[in-house]
Amino acid sequence: MSAFDLASIEAPDFVEPIEAWRVWRVVSVKDGYRLGSVVKPTLWPPGEPLCAECLRSSPLGMWFRRKREKAHAVPDEGCECGIYAGWLPAIRPYVSDPPASLAVGRVVGQVSLWGTVIECERGFRASRAYPLRVYVPTDSPYSRGRRPEELIAGLDVYGVPVEPLAARCSEAVGVLERKQIASLRGDG
Amino acid sequence: MEIGKPRRTYRVEPLREPVPSKQQPQEAPRPERRQAPSPVPAK
Numbered sequence: 001m002s003a004f005d006l007a008s009i010e011a012p013d014f015v016e017p018i019e020a021w022r023v024w025r026v027v028s029v030k031d032g033y034r035l036g037s038v039v040k041p042t043l044w045p046p047g048e049p050l051c052a053e054c055l056r057s058s059p060l061g062m063w064f065r066r067k068r069e070k071a072h073a074v075p076d077e078g079c080e081c082g083i084y085a086g087w088l089p090a091i092r093p094y095v096s097d098p099p100a101s102l103a104v105g106r107v108v109g110q111v112s113l114w115g116t117v118i119e120c121e122r123g124f125r126a127s128r129a130y131p132l133r134v135y136v137p138t139d140s141p142y143s144r145g146r147r148p149e150e151l152i153a154g155l156d157v158y159g160v161p162v163e164p165l166a167a168r169c170s171e172a173v174g175v176l177e178r179k180q181i182a183s184l185r186g187d188g
Numbered sequence: 189m190e191i192g193k194p195r196r197t198y199r200v201e202p203l204r205e206p207v208p209s210k211q212q213p214q215e216a217p218r219p220e221r222r223q224a225p226s227p228v229p230a231k
Contacts, residue, residue, distance in 0.1 A: 008224045010198060010199070012199045013198040013199050013200065014198060014199075014200045014201075015200075015201060015203050016200075016202055016203075017200060017202045017206045018198075018200055022189070040189070045199045047207065047208070047209075048207060049205065049207055077194045077197060084189040084191060085189075086189055086191045090189060090190065090191055091189065093190070094189060112202075112206035113200065114200040114202050114205075114206070114218060115199075115200060115201075116197060116198075116199060116200075117197070117199075117200050118195075118197050118198075119194070119197075119198065120191040120192045120193060120194050120195060120196045120198070121191065121192025121193055121195065122190070122191045123189065123191030123192070124191070125191070125194075125209045126200075128195035130205075130207045131208050132206065158208070158214075159208030159209075160208060162226065175227045
């Protein structure tokens with residue numbers, strides 16, 4: 001390999017995924033439950049990474065824009081696209097949001113981000129993501145007939161830890177912050 | 189999600205993709221093979 005070849009190899013900035021927090025809506029599907037974005041109609045596929053697409057405008061608007069300009073890489077600093085995740089305080093407003101359409105519940109959790117990752121003031125936008133750990137608050141299911149245990153069992157399909165959180169959605173961020181501090185201190 | 193303005197872009201290439209391998213459905217145990225009854229009637 002020549003010096004020229006070596007110079008053309010770019011080393012990545014990180015070789016471990018970046019971890020951040022987000023809120024998901026839980027959607028009931030034919031064979032169980034899926035995690036979904038609280039803002040977009042995107043469902044997270046189990047067993048494979050979620051790959052970001054630019055969903056900034058309507059499909060028709062996107063078609064016109066594609067005709068006009070070159071498609072950009074996702075995420076792009078000049079756009080708002082990418083898979084979002086944030087610091088714990090950044091997710092607080094979304095934990096207590098009113099139920100999203102078609103959702104049967106709401107959960108919070110950590111997510112692994114990789115590929116192209118844009119660091120922002122309070123979080124990240126990434127090109128690839130997969131859930132890392134999911135917490136199910138006591139009032140996570142919207143329907144009184146549905147129990148948190150049902151969501152925990154149904155989200156097992158992602159193959160990551162899904163744990164009950166002994167707190168209501170409105171208290172979840174505070175409890176998780178204390179949990180995080182305790183784990184950093186090594187309190188168990 | 190309100191995460192503020194972009195600061196810096198990173199290239200993140202994990203050595204191992206952080207996606208658990210798909211759970212294979214467990215194969216049901218095969219019923220034990222039984223020997224065909226002997227065609228010779230018992231005395």
